[in-house]
Amino acid sequence: MTNTSSLAENQPAPIQTGSPIIAGPLHLRPLWIGDCEIEFPIVQAALSGYSDWPMRVVARRLGAPYTIAEVLIDRFVLELKQRHRTRRHLMVSDEEHPVGGQLMGSDPQQFPAAAKRLVDAGFDVIDINFGCPVKTAIGGCRGGFHLSQPDVALEIIRRVRDSVPEHLPVTVKMRRGIDDSGESRDRFYQILDGAFEIGAAAITVHGRTVEQKYVGASNWDFLREVKQHVGERVIIGSGDVFTAQSCLDMLGHTGIDGVSVARGAIGNPWIFRQARDLAEGRPAFVPDVAEQRHVLEMQRSLCIEIYDERRVLSTMRKFGIKFAQLHPSHDEVRNAFAAARTLAAWQSVLDCYYGLRN
Numbered sequence: 001m002t003n004t005s006s007l008a009e010n011q012p013a014p015i016q017t018g019s020p021i022i023a024g025p026l027h028l029r030p031l032w033i034g035d036c037e038i039e040f041p042i043v044q045a046a047l048s049g050y051s052d053w054p055m056r057v058v059a060r061r062l063g064a065p066y067t068i069a070e071v072l073i074d075r076f077v078l079e080l081k082q083r084h085r086t087r088r089h090l091m092v093s094d095e096e097h098p099v100g101g102q103l104m105g106s107d108p109q110q111f112p113a114a115a116k117r118l119v120d121a122g123f124d125v126i127d128i129n130f131g132c133p134v135k136t137a138i139g140g141c142r143g144g145f146h147l148s149q150p151d152v153a154l155e156i157i158r159r160v161r162d163s164v165p166e167h168l169p170v171t172v173k174m175r176r177g178i179d180d181s182g183e184s185r186d187r188f189y190q191i192l193d194g195a196f197e198i199g200a201a202a203i204t205v206h207g208r209t210v211e212q213k214y215v216g217a218s219n220w221d222f223l224r225e226v227k228q229h230v231g232e233r234v235i236i237g238s239g240d241v242f243t244a245q246s247c248l249d250m251l252g253h254t255g256i257d258g259v260s261v262a263r264g265a266i267g268n269p270w271i272f273r274q275a276r277d278l279a280e281g282r283p284a285f286v287p288d289v290a291e292q293r294h295v296l297e298m299q300r301s302l303c304i305e306i307y308d309e310r311r312v313l314s315t316m317r318k319f320g321i322k323f324a325q326l327h328p329s330h331d332e333v334r335n336a337f338a339a340a341r342t343l344a345a346w347q348s349v350l351d352c353y354y355g356l357r358n
Contacts, residue, residue: 131334
């Protein structure tokens with residue numbers, strides 16, 4: 001999970017790794033997660049507060065080959081009622097496949113039943129979150145906290161792997177440790193190696209520590225070290241991929257099997273198409289204002305299918321703010337979306353800055 005409560009802050013520039021690796025078409029291999037073939041190795045991460053069903057569908061329609069739903073706490077999944085207001089949490093549609101569901105929690109005994117419920121909902125992959133660095137997760141002994149207790153982390157993975165159908169992949173999301181101490185590094189590798197031995201199909205590694213949260217550079221050299229360590233086992237990298245070029249740079253710099261795009265996909269769902277363009281030797285697609293409007297309206301329509309009016313407004317206001325970064329008058333548009341307090345006002349911003357409907 002990527003926490004996005006302060007996305008406007010501490011968003012570093014993408015890592016520079018020298019000259020762009022694009023010198024013509026690249027022959028990127030598909031990403032395999034167990035028996036699940038993902039035809040392009042750049043995917044959308046779980047994004048807390050963002051990667052709901054509408055965002056995932058938009059990403060898929062614009063070129064993402066695989067997405068992961070926003071993280072769910074195991075206890076919440078077990079208590080969730082299939083009411084109209086709450087069914088969105090377990091919503092999967094036909095056009096999404098393959099799609100992953102992500103779990104986070106503290107008690108190993110609660111994970112299996114929650115994982116089964118995600119399987120029943122239609123998720124193709126079950127991802128376990130050992131990466132969330134936010135205070136509430138760490139304080140609740142969830143997410144990145146488990147990197148401090150390998151035995152518990154491995155028990156969670158084992159219980160989930162044993163509880164879901166054998167053909168269905170189980171994956172893990174980790175950071176490179178709690179901190180930069182030698183003890184933290186040893187625990188990271190204990191969990192990494194143990195997870196693969198238990199049967200994890202792939203592991204996503206974020207190049208920052210839990211202590212770093214989202215401050216400072218993601219350590220791509222560590223990702224390269226991890227991939228060299230595991231050999232043919234599947235490693236997906238995360239951290240500081242804010243552009244299509246940086247996604248390809250990460251692949252080239254580290255040798256990993258795939259890239260998980262988190263904050264870089266918020267407000268730019270075209271990043272997957274752009275990465276495909278660059279990989280095939282074409283200039284990256286640049287969405288004009290008309291295209292931006294089209295996608296904003298697409299996402300709003302999807303939101304209307306599952307949310308009440310209040311939730312549609314709050315969701316589309318925050319996405320409008322993020323989409324504004326691509327608009328020629330980005331500061332003005334961002335402020336206008338932020339000030340919208342009704343859907344009619346949100347529509348007025350769209351009409352004012354993105355052109356009236358034909």
